[in-house]
Amino acid sequence: MDGRTGATAGGPGARLEDISPPGRVAGPDEGIGIDELALAARNHGLPLEALRYDVTPPGLHYVLVHYDIPATASEDWLLTVGGRVRRPLTLDLPTLRSFPAVTLRVTMECAGNGRARLAPRPVSQPWLVEAVGTAEWTGVPLRLLLDEAGVGADAVEAVFGGADHGVERGVEQDYRRSLPLAVASGGDPPVLVAYGMNGSPLPPQHGRPLRLVVPGWYGMAHVKWLRDITLTDTPFTGFQQSVAYRYRQEADDPGEPVTRIEPRALMVPPGFPDFMSRTRVVRPGPVPLEGRAWSGYGEVERVEVSTDDGRSWGEAELAPPDGNVWAWRRWRTSWAAGPGRHVLSVRATDATGRTQPVEQPWNRGGFGNNLVQRVPVLCVPER
Numbered sequence: 524m525d526g527r528t529g530a531t532a533g534g535p536g537a538r539l540e541d542i543s544p545p546g547r548v549a550g551p552d553e554g555i556g557i558d559e560l561a562l563a564a565r566n567h568g569l570p571l572e573a574l575r576y577d578v579t580p581p582g583l584h585y586v587l588v589h590y591d592i593p594a595t596a597s598e599d600w601l602l603t604v605g606g607r608v609r610r611p612l613t614l615d616l617p618t619l620r621s622f623p624a625v626t627l628r629v630t631m632e633c634a635g636n637g638r639a640r641l642a643p644r645p646v647s648q649p650w651l652v653e654a655v656g657t658a659e660w661t662g663v664p665l666r667l668l669l670d671e672a673g674v675g676a677d678a679v680e681a682v683f684g685g686a687d688h689g690v691e692r693g694v695e696q697d698y699r700r701s702l703p704l705a706v707a708s709g710g711d712p713p714v715l716v717a718y719g720m721n722g723s724p725l726p727p728q729h730g731r732p733l734r735l736v737v738p739g740w741y742g743m744a745h746v747k748w749l750r751d752i753t754l755t756d757t758p759f760t761g762f763q764q765s766v767a768y769r770y771r772q773e774a775d776d777p778g779e780p781v782t783r784i785e786p787r788a789l790m791v792p793p794g795f796p797d798f799m800s801r802t803r804v805v806r807p808g809p810v811p812l813e814g815r816a817w818s819g820y821g822e823v824e825r826v827e828v829s830t831d832d833g834r835s836w837g838e839a840e841l842a843p844p845d846g847n848v849w850a851w852r853r854w855r856t857s858w859a860a861g862p863g864r865h866v867l868s869v870r871a872t873d874a875t876g877r878t879q880p881v882e883q884p885w886n887r888g889g890f891g892n893n894l895v896q897r898v899p900v901l902c903v904p905e906r
């Protein structure tokens with residue numbers, strides 16, 4: 524190619540690559556840019572004080588949308604189930620609602636949570652730690668739909684298509700992701716085709732009228748505005764599967780797929796904040812500390828809290844198990860605060876023994892971060 528072919532074919536600036544930059548990491552002193560700010564202003568996190576609720580109240584759950592929220596208000600929505608099936612299905616909303624409904628409390632976290640603190644910083648949605656929320660999702664177990672369609676003997680994956688459309692790193696696409704058939708057709712926990720969130724129809728930003736819910740998996744698997752399910756006899760190689768959402772060190776490294784949520788604990792910020800620095804201010808004396816902890820590999824079994832910047836750790840008290848194994852668990856403890864500056868930290872360990880690092884690991888997409896949270900606090904006497 525002579526390098527001018529693209530420009531002459533459609534005129535200068537008429538190639539998607541010209542408006543759609545490749546993935547990159549920020550330079551050593553490069554601050555968060557306007558492009559990252561634009562993403563951060565669209566995709567909001569959980570205000571950390573909302574960690575106090577078992578189920579995140581409407582509007583406080585984090586939101587991440589790669590492209591635009593599509594226009595999906597119509598009651599005429601159809602979901603198709605096709606590909607390697609014996610009986611392709613076209614299901615309308617009343618039919619989906621006529622299947623036995625299941626409601627599951629699920630904590631969802633964006634795989635990019637924590638990306639903004641990485642050094643070097645992958646340039647993308649700049650989450651700190653707040654890309655998490657817990658909802659009660661109501662829907663049909665996907666397994667029932669697959670049984671109805673009859674899974675072909677050669678099917679290996681289910682591919683889920685969303686109705687949103689955009690460009691990413693030069694590639695025009697609908698948002699599509701796949702799951703291995705064993706996960707898609709699993710019963711414990713079931714993957715849901717959900718139409719309800721916290722007892723109401725799904726809000727537009729969370730996938731109205733249908734989304735996938737994959738308990739224990741990072742957010743990218745929970746395809747919103749779900750329109751089609753296609754069983755395939757080869758693994759799906761679409762952009763969101765084989766280009767995005769891979770753990771890789773180098774751009775040309777094939778990497779490993781991002782799947783389940785690594786354990787993490789977060790704290791309801793104690794005391795009150797400074798407006799600009801968000802540093803917490805508390806009074807001397809006993810300060811109650813509480814928060815939530817979760818893991819996509821199994822229940823959190825241990826939460827430790829440090830009030831001396833990680834030099835020593837004490838056990839926090841965990842709420843008794845309540846059967847919601849795919850949702851976060853409450854923890855609490857008390858801290859005797861003395862005047863001065865402090866750093867509080869919290870660390871979760873799950874049933875598989877997975878825990879949180881105290882040194883920051885790094886990967887190019889900034890995925891799966893679960894570095895222990897550090898919360899700077901200033902303790903000052905009453906004025």
Ligand SMILES: Nc1nc2c(c(=O)[nH]1)N[C@H]1C(S)=C(S)[C@@H](COP(=O)(O)O)O[C@H]1N2
Pocket residue numbers: 584585586587588589590631632633634656684685686687698728729730741742743744745746747748
């Ligand atoms: N169709 C579609 N589904 C999607 C996305 C998207 O952009 N389009 N974003 C994914 C990502 S990366 C995340 S983290 C979750 C966020 O879900 P929420 O906005 O309901 O919290 O949705 C996932 N499902």
Ligand SMILES: [Mo]
Pocket residue numbers: 587632633634635742743
């Ligand atoms: Mo995400």
